[in-house]
Amino acid sequence: MEILKIAVQKSGRLKEGSMELLKECGLRFINGNNQLKSQSTNFPVEIMFLRDDDIPEYVQDGVADIGIIGENVWIEKNKKTELVKKLGFAKCRLSIAVPRDSKIIDNNDLNSKRIATSYPVILSKYLKENNISADIHEISGSVEIAPGIGLADAILDIVSTGSTLLSNGLTEIIEIMRSEAVMIRTSTLTTAKSEILDQLLFRLAAVQNAQSNKYILLNAPNDSVEKISSILPGMDSPTVLPLKKEGWSSVHSVVNESDFWNKINQLKEAGATGILVVPIEKMIL
Ligand code: PRT
Ligand code: ZN
Numbered sequence: 527m528e529i530l531k532i533a534v535q536k537s538g539r540l541k542e543g544s545m546e547l548l549k550e551c552g553l554r555f556i557n558g559n560n561q562l563k564s565q566s567t568n569f570p571v572e573i574m575f576l577r578d579d580d581i582p583e584y585v586q587d588g589v590a591d592i593g594i595i596g597e598n599v600w601i602e603k604n605k606k607t608e609l610v611k612k613l614g615f616a617k618c619r620l621s622i623a624v625p626r627d628s629k630i631i632d633n634n635d636l637n638s639k640r641i642a643t644s645y646p647v648i649l650s651k652y653l654k655e656n657n658i659s660a661d662i663h664e665i666s667g668s669v670e671i672a673p674g675i676g677l678a679d680a681i682l683d684i685v686s687t688g689s690t691l692l693s694n695g696l697t698e699i700i701e702i703m704r705s706e707a708v709m710i711r712t713s714t715l716t717t718a719k720s721e722i723l724d725q726l727l728f729r730l731a732a733v734q735n736a737q738s739n740k741y742i743l744l745n746a747p748n749d750s751v752e753k754i755s756s757i758l759p760g761m762d763s764p765t766v767l768p769l770k771k772e773g774w775s776s777v778h779s780v781v782n783e784s785d786f787w788n789k790i791n792q793l794k795e796a797g798a799t800g801i802l803v804v805p806i807e808k809m810i811l
Pocket of ligand 1: 535536537538539540576577578579595596597598599616617618683684685686687688689690691705706707
């Protein structure tokens with residue numbers, strides 16, 4: 527029996543989200559003492575715990591079949607691997623920031639300046655595309671302190687809430703890319719491994735659909751049901767059940783989280799009452 531090997535960050539910002547996602551796909555793991563690997567007890571996969579920076583290379587070489595990493599690291603490492611799916615967690619952006627009192631405000635001002643970063647590949651590509659000639663100073667950590675100690679005029683770093691920039695007296699001037707956790711794969715998989723991956727992706731789609739949708743139940747006078755049904759396209763047509771109260775019905779449907787509040791207002795205007803919204807555990811389309 528073949529086993530699909532999944533590379534996951536050993537510890538850090540991606541670890542919890544990665545494991546959580548696999549658990550929501552129904553995969554169980556023994557929390558053994560083995561810090562390097564963990565085999566699932568109910569699905570043919572094995573997790574390999576690695577530093578995120580090493581994951582693209584292991585996936586390229588086929589040591590791991592698939593991997594979960596930040597898109598920023600995937601692009602920076604530039605290994606021969608394929609993107610399978612964006613996973614929607616660990617969202618952040620890579621931005622250029624400068625000291626608050628700096629005269630640098632846009633691309634043009636970066637010419638002949640020193641920029642510190644842990645992402646030299648992404649930075650040099652950006653500079654080239656924008657015809658900027660600047661000096662790249664590659665440093666591996668605490669990039670945000672570089673301007674303060676006179677090492678650089680600007681930095682390119684990961685920003686999430688922006689509080690690290692703020693507390694270091696820096697201000698964000700250019701967003702270069704957005705990033706989130708992604709699943710990548712090696713270029714060749716055996717038929718058996720491809721089938722395991724397909725099964726995993728089927729489950730993942732059910733989890734992701736469920737996360738982006740809500741189940742909605744409401745009561746409405748019968749003469750509003752038509753209007754309400756047109757507001758609620760759902761997966762299919764909505765379910766309409768008669769209420770004990772004469773002339774009233776209960777309407778059930780699925781709404782996408784992105785236009786959820788918008789829909790709620792429209793439903794209220796159309797006469798809906800007693801609106802209940804509940805999370806969906808899995809959703810198979
Ligand atoms: O040990 P290993 O090499 O495996 O881990 P690592 O230290 O290289 O990575 P880790 O765990 O810090 O981050 C892994 C991935 O999480 C990154 O590659 C990004 O894709 C993603 N991610 C999401 C982030 C952040 N958000 C984030 N905020 N990575 C780093 N940060 C840093 C940011 O640079 C800043 O210094 O966190 C600090 C706080 O950010 P603010 O803006 O909220 O203050
Ligand atoms: Zn790392």
